[in-house]
Amino acid sequence: QKEVEQNxxxxxxxxxxxxxxxxxxSDRGSQSFFWxxxxxxxxxxxxxxxxxxxxxxDGRFTAQLNKASQYVSLLIRDSQPSDSATYLCAVEGSAxxxxxxxxxxxxxLP
Amino acid sequence: DAGVTQxxxxxxxxxxxxxxxRCSPKSGHDTVSWYQQALGQGPQFIFQYYEExxxxxxxxxxxxxxxxxxxxxxxxxxxxxxxGDSALYLxxxxxxxxxxxxxxxxxxxxxxxx
Numbered sequence: 696q697k698e699v700e701q702n703x704x705x706x707x708x709x710x711x712x713x714x715x716x717x718x719x720x721s722d723r724g725s726q727s728f729f730w731x732x733x734x735x736x737x738x739x740x741x742x743x744x745x746x747x748x749x750x751x752x753d754g755r756f757t758a759q760l761n762k763a764s765q766y767v768s769l770l771i772r773d774s775q776p777s778d779s780a781t782y783l784c785a786v787e788g789s790a791x792x793x794x795x796x797x798x799x800x801x802x803x804l805p
Numbered sequence: 806d807a808g809v810t811q812x813x814x815x816x817x818x819x820x821x822x823x824x825x826x827r828c829s830p831k832s833g834h835d836t837v838s839w840y841q842q843a844l845g846q847g848p849q850f851i852f853q854y855y856e857e858x859x860x861x862x863x864x865x866x867x868x869x870x871x872x873x874x875x876x877x878x879x880x881x882x883x884x885x886x887x888x889g890d891s892a893l894y895l896x897x898x899x900x901x902x903x904x905x906x907x908x909x910x911x912x913x914x915x916x917x918x919x
Contacts (some may be wrong), residue, residue, distance in 0.1 A: 699847075729907060729908075731910075737912070737913075738893075738895055738910040738911060738912050738913045739848065739895070739910050740910070741907050741908070741909070744907050783847050783848075785847075788861075790853060790860060790861035791836070791853070791899065791901070791908075792838060792850045792853055792861055792863070793838075793840075793848070793850065793897075793908060794850065795847030795848050795849070796847050797845070797846050797847045798846075798847050
């Protein structure tokens with residue numbers, strides 16, 4: 696069983712729509728969760744991190760965490776073509792190493 | 806304020822050869838971690854260095870080794886290269902004792918083994 700699972704996609708949404716990206720994790724003791732965006736051929740770029748149950752908003756991005764269900768999600772409001780990328784969910788381990796999912800490829804259609 | 810810098814950007818090696826990749830952490834960061842990202846996959850943790858010692862290691866063979874220098878910069882060495890070692894190698898830095906200090910990644914080194 697993979698430790699961090701994401702739907703690989705591809706996920707396509709029209710410009711201006713809400714994109715919803717989901718992630719589940721297996722280690723119930725995990726405390727810190729991260730979303731990275733990765734453009735093709737580039738390195739991952741941190742978008743958001745979340746530590747507490749509930750929602751955390753930053754501009755057009757909202758991260759949602761439900762530790763009881765071991766579920767993390769990222770919502771992108773008013774999606775733009777420039778949001779087209781692979782989105783990586785990551786869970787932090789005890790030594791602060793990250794375990795990544797395989798990523799969800801998002802395409803925002805103009 | 807320079808971010809994480811890695812060199813070289815690209816590298817082509819032959820099976821059986823050895824390679825050294827280099828990383829300078831973001832200013833103020835004292836911990837360096839290395840990740841391997843194969844095509845179409847998420848990054849996989851190789852190891853982490855702090856105070857010039859390997860502190861944590863992922864599921865990688867001993868062919869992968871590293872070093873951290875007193876200025877916090879780091880090297881990743883891979884011996885006896887295999888075709889399967891072809892990947893993007895990412896260095897990330899952080900401040901170990903500061904809570905809520907997310908990893909910052911460098912631009913990576915693209916290694917191709919032929």
